[in-house]
Amino acid sequence: MSAAMIKEFRLPDLGEGLTESEILSWKVAVGDTVALNQVIAEVETAKAVVELPSPFAGVVTALHEQPGTVVEVGKPIVSFEVEGDDDGPAAAGQAPVTPKREPNLVGYGAVPEGSGRPARRARTFASPVAGPAAAAPAAPTATEPVIEPVETGAPAARTGPASAAERPRSTPPVRKLAKDLGVELTAVTGTGAGGLITRDDVRNFVGGGDLPAAARALAGAEGAVGAARGMATERETRTPIKGVRKLTAAAMVSSAFTAPHATEFLTIDVTPTMELLSRLKASRTFEGFKLTPLTLVAKALLIALRRQPSLNSRWDEANQEIVQYNYVNLGIAAATPRGLTVPNIKDAHSMSLTELSTALTSLTETARAGKTSPAELSGGTISITNIGVFGIDAGTPILNPGEAAILAMGAVRKMPWEYRDEVALRQVMTLSLSFDHRLVDGEQGSRFLADIGAILADPGMVLAMV
The missing domain is CATH 4.10.320.10 (E3-binding domain)
Structure with missing residues (x-):
């Protein structure tokens, strides 16, 4: 019969070299019996909220960190009493169990001395965590401070x-x-x-x-x-500056002071596109699909990229190379309760309009629910931000780090506009394109923006472009 032993589970790196995560909540308590891969905690990285599964089947003997505490990668967070004598994922050199919504946990292991990582920040928490040697304290009363x-x-x-x-x-x-x-x-x-x-x-x-x-x-x-x-x-x-807000701030500062931004604006009559949108919504082919102006702008961008591929590239400073992508992971800036995120649609270049519509709907719903995974936030090649939903006409968007361009689409407004040599009330939109001038010349950026504008002003122009 195997003897029981205590196993520690150390906080793993939840993706791309992240050095810390915050314990949002525990899903188990001391004394609970848990199964392998049962969700034991919800943690927040600088990119996403992740459910952490148990790497062992056994009994929880200690929860080492309080909810609300930011913990360094490699620090013990929970101990289990397990049966058997073989080393589990807590042993050095072995990979931990994969969490939900994230393909792998990398960089797992103890934090080396002198690593320079910041000290753990302890903050007020909602419910205390009992340790193995002490009973759980009573919850504070209304007059008793936490x-x-x-x-x-x-x-x-x-x-x-x-x-x-x-x-x-x-x-x-x-x-x-x-x-x-x-x-x-x-x-x-x-x-x-x-x-x-x-x-x-x-x-x-x-x-x-x-x-x-x-x-x-x-x-x-x-x-x-x-x-x-x-x-x-x-x-x-x-x-406290943490999580998505902390990552976004660092990324925007790095982008603004690393890549030389140039921004161009184009105001166009999108009445034909809005009329097309109405016809598509009424079509049986698109019944059940959520079509929006963003869907058509995204499709126009993907078509224009075929003619101006330099907008879909990045500057590799370390290797002194320009990397041009032969695929498009289309980032969509999303305002969420956790702050600004830019999840991306993988291989958007190969999608039909219905597939793109489905992907956009799923991406938006996931982001608003705060369930976007780190994998969905990584690997973008070019981005769109829809500032029009806030009633804004134009802006100067900052590049998502590692990308050559970002397109901002403004609000669609009815305005007096020159139409067939007369003034008519038309639906007008302003597009704002920011690009990395190291990668994109003014001519390339201008032609790219003009192509998008031409498609939106006259969707039939696609026939002349593809």
């Missing part, structure tokens, strides 16, 4: 009123509010980061009945004035 976990050697978070020997942590506006209300801050429990006393802490203290009615009335009036002005009670709101 204790923020801290690193060894760091100052402990304040869990009660400040002592008289130390000055309570607060901001000048909070100290003024406390003075106006006659509140002694040393008696107030701070619930902000690191025990910081906030306006709400002071008002809650007053509302608890420890002060005269006049002071409580003043506190209520102060809060009402802020609410009436449509402002938050705090003067500032601070949000």
Whole structure:
């Protein structure tokens, strides 16, 4: 009979050399029996939210990290009691189990000393995690602050009123509010980061009945004035820079200061395209498909790329080469609850209009649900951003790193327009094309944009282009 043993599961690299991930939630608790590949946690990388499967079948003995904590790759996150004496994925040199929505977990292993990776950031979490040697703590009550976990050697978070020997942590506006209300801050429990006393802490203290009615009335009036002005009670709101926002910021800065951007604009009469769109929607061939102006703009871009392939390339600085793609992974900028992402449609160049419509619909729904995988965010070759959905006519889009061009499509508006030597009310759109001037000359960029415009102004022009 095999003896039981403890196995540790270390956080793997969830794709493309990512160095850390945030534990969003645990799907298991200490003492739970789990099966191989059962989802045990939901983690967020800089690119996507990923469900993490169990690499073992056994009993959970410890959860080493709290939800809300950013963990370095290679750090233990969960321990299991398993039967058998063979080494599992936690052993060095073996690949861990593949998570859902991601083909492989790479870079798995302990973090070497002196790797220069940033220290783990501990933050407030929604529910505590029990360790193997201690019972799970009770959930905090409404009047009991959640204790923020801290690193060894760091100052402990304040869990009660400040002592008289130390000055309570607060901001000048909070100290003024406390003075106006006659509140002694040393008696107030701070619930902000690191025990910081906030306006709400002071008002809650007053509302608890420890002060005269006049002071409580003043506190209520102060809060009402802020609410009436449509402002938050705090003067500032601070949000940690992490996840998609952190990756997007780094990518945009790198792109803006690495690739020499050039942007061109073209305003066109897209009435024929909008009329075509209406006919296609009414056609039995496209029944059940979601067709939008974006679908037709994307198809026009793919056709124009055949004539100007330099727009579908990248600059390889390390090897001093220009890499031209013979396929198109079409990126679509998507605004999601997690921030801006640019998932891409693989091999879009080979798709029919119905296939492209299906792919766009799936991509959009997945992005809005926050389920886009790292694989879907990698490998794009050229991108489209639809700023028209926000009522914007034109802009200067920043290149997605590693791509030569990005097209922004503006809103379709009814405007007076020259049509057959007369002024008529027509549907007009502005296209904005940004390109990497190292890869694309002005002539190539202009011809590419003109080709897209020609197709949208007269869809029949496709016959002369393909």
